Amino acid sequence: MADIPAEGLPPADYAALCDFLRARTGLSFTEAKRYFVDRRIAARMAAVGVATLRDYLNVLRFQASGEELQRLVNLMTVNETYFFREKYQLDCLVRSVLDELARNRRPGSRLRIWSAGCATGEEPYSIAIMLLEQWSRVDEYEIEILASDIDSAVLERAREGIYDERALQGLPAHLRSKYFQPVRGALAADGARWRIIEELRESVDFSLVNIADPRQVQAFRGIDVIFCRNLLIYFDDLGRREAAGMFYDALAPNGFICLGHSESMSRMSSLFVPRRFPDAILYQKPAEGGAS
Template sequence: MSEPAAPQPKPFHLSPEDLERATQLIYRLTGMIFGENKRYYIERRIADRVAKSNAPDVRTYLALAAAGPEAERLINAFTVNETYFYREDHQLAALSNTILPEVVKSRRPGDLIRIWSMPCSTGEEPYSIAIWLLENWPLVDAYNIEIVGSDIDTHALAAARAGYFNQRSLAKVPDRVREAYFEPEHRHRRKLIDDLCESVRFTAANLVDTASVVAQGKFDVVLCRNLLIYFDDASRAIAAKNLYACLNPGGFLCLGHSESMARITERFTLARLDDAIVYRRP
């Protein structure tokens, strides 16, 4: 006689009430909006975290995830890390052609210039800034340039610090640049050379948590691309206020191509540069 078939696991399903509890918790932790249209996405990630935390049920898990280590793990499960080197490189061109030349008008050689990539995901954007400036800004060695990459996802930050990237991440990098700044390919990945890894400092930060933004200090340039699209109006208003506060007077803000600060706040001034449209703190 054949063995009886093993029982199949019961499909994971969030009740409307638990879905609301989950989305409200994620919103409180990240500022990101998820709703019924993202049910499958939410259920997959909540089911995984319930299983890995050994919580007996969803409500117990959500109470556990409200604070402490599990809150960080839940945040990591819901962040989106879509990025690659030289993404929206017209803004990098604006950085070397117009933005930094404007910034240094009020600086002396050797002065500090701070650039913030937020969210930085797995590091492609801040590392792209470092490489681009080495390749395209003649005054790169004349100033003390600090590049900071921040993200709410601690797993992404760990990957950024490690500095390993696959072929897809490097697809837009010119061959000559790839050979100059990356070690030879190994197991379909290439490691950024140590000097470049050490040129970017990575920190955890949450754009809708004012204290974590204040802790980063003031910046001359901020790249905050493709994050505000995940926020509602209330979260965008908080983010805009925090971005304004973290910029030095006259500082520059670069958003994603589908984002507009003008629809959120009147604090910033629109600046139409030759290579990109950006915003400035007056």
């Protein structure tokens, strides 16, 4: 039985746990999250069969497979999203940003879009739908949509591409009928379910990535547009600055990053230039030698 007092982890233990999680994942848990964290840690300690936090941290640090750390991360992350969330940024992508990026690209060249913190896949699939529906030059370029998350469980759901009515609440009916198929049988027993069509499932490359680990983000280079919306709110100030630097390195010159509506790059980094478009404010990596 996990040896956690009824009032939760002692302050020193809680601080040690938070320091460990912040160092390994970038996620920051304040005192306000204590009840949330205590319950999940107690459940995992009981499942592993250790009595003290010290023993549990040793499992997290030294388990060769890393399976327990992944299970804990999956419990600690919140993955609530839906299709066409903050649609004004998707409008900005197809009405302004892609045309600007394509201006200096030959037809047939590559455009790379990365959904960082993609959760169950609604964001990258929304991007794919918007490109097909709203960008007239979509067939002229080789477009890669990359999607990543630190939570392995939500990535499996994203690859499966099955959603309930709540996830599709912002999707117009004609797009639902065009890009989704109703799910029947046991999978739909608890309510209406819809599965995104195979062509779209295959258009997104999902991968397990911890953006706080430099080794895991090395493959993300030459990115033209990054969607990182409502992810960095779970980081502390240092973590946000480190993430901003990582995203800067991942972007191609003149590339853009989209943040959540409550986030501002000016509070994290001076590396980016704010760009005001008719639909949204985005942040741009300047071309070599200065801002474009």
